[in-house]
Amino acid sequence: MRCPKCHNQDDKVIDSRISRDGGSIRRRRECLGCGTRFTTYEHVEQADLLVLKRNEAREPFDREKLIRSFTKACEKRPVSLETLHGAAEEIATDLAASGQREIPSRLVGLKVMDKLHSIDPVAYVRYASVYREFQDVGEFIHEIASMEHRVPASVVHPELFAPG
Ligand SMILES: [Zn+2]
Structure with missing residues (x-):
């Protein structure tokens, strides 16, 4: 996932959490380039x-x-x-x-x-x-x-x- 700050494509997932209704997964990621932490959500299409x-x-x-x-x-x-x-x-x-x-x-x-x-x-x-x-x-x-x-x-x- 591209870092919103430095656009580096390498990151590591530091936390994954499933939503209460089970419909989505929230992941905290850390950019391996600049250390910025950001959040992504994964859903069923x-x-x-x-x-x-x-x-x-x-x-x-x-x-x-x-x-x-x-x-x-x-x-x-x-x-x-x-x-x-x-x-x-x-x-x-x-x-x-x-x-x-x-x-x-x-x-x-x-x-x-x-x-x-x-x-x-x-x-x-x-x-x-x-x-x-x-x-x-x-x-x-x-x-x-x-x-x-x-x-x-x-x-x-x-x-x-x-x-x-
Ligand atoms: Zn970055």
């Missing part, structure tokens, strides 16, 4: 899972993209990378277990929101507000609304709590 977008386009389900969404939503929040990888892993496992080959992107978005909701309320609201802009109103908003009652109102509607 779920390449046959497709995401059906609103414009009817299909794209392969991309776990890395999911992790990027999580990372962006949790920017500067006290959430570990490990937690985000775990959440992405759980979503991937759920989707694979659903037996559906094509997954509506809306469903993926809702699963992300559901995870973020239990991880960090601020990240949840960030994600939900960005996501909502790209969606039609209707059923989707209804689903969000039913989730929002679980978040403190001061987080969802900070303007209502602003002084003055």
